[in-house]
Amino acid sequence: MTTSAPSGAGASARSHNPATTQENKKPIYFGPFEVTNQVFLTTRHSFALVNLKPLLPGHVLVCPFRPHRRLTDLTPDEVTDLFLAVQRVQRMLARYYFQPSSPSPSPTQSPFSVPGPTGTALPTQGSFNIALQDGAEAGQTVPHVHVHVIPRIRGSTAKPTETPSDRIYEQMADEEGNVGGALQARSMAEMEEEAALYRQALKAMEQEEEAQAAARQG
Secondary structure, eight states: OBOOOOSSHHHHHHHHSOOBOSOOSSOOEETTEEOGGGEEEEOSSEEEEEOSSOSSTTOEEEEESSOOSSGGGSOHHHHHHHHHHHHHHHHHHHHHHOOTTOOOOOTTSOTTSOOOOOSSOOGGGSEEEEEEOOSGGGTOOSSSOOEEEEEEOTTTTSOOTTOSSOHHHHHHHTOOSTTSOSSOOOOHHHHHHHHHHHHHHHHHHHHHHHHHHHHHHO
16 A cells, blocks of 8 residues: 655655555565565665564665665665665564563564564664665675664663673674575565564554644644
């Protein structure tokens, strides 16, 4: 479903970056790999997909449709669209993973399972790693520009305060899979399930934004 653009901060981004959360009909490629069923958001120039080998829960990628190898290859419109999509994905992931009393995953629960919407938590109620490896010498393993978006959940996956460095950057530099991470690849069914849940979260977020815009106008 193509979304309409309400007023306000979220509306401004959406008016420049109309998003679609429906399942995709045309094949979408990340480098040489078809990732159509992993995609949960498409915009005019960009798409977001769940990760084959996530480093932490919620680790996703945002890419331009055109398989540019370097960030400097993107047009101004593509750059704008890409980072507006990154912001939108951040807001959606915050709804899923950030809340004041977010429990840690249980020992029997997969650390990469999607826990379900937490409500209207904001990105500021947690933190994010936003990373782009621009070229092979920077650790890029797929020759297609992609932005890593990784939520860091307070009391769960946040960087330990007692350590000066964050191992997440070392893990990204050591990627060996086609879509990231040093962990065992997940099944397509797992990735499709996660993508479907994120589409639902985006739809709920858009409906809430539309309701807020209508209330302001009323």
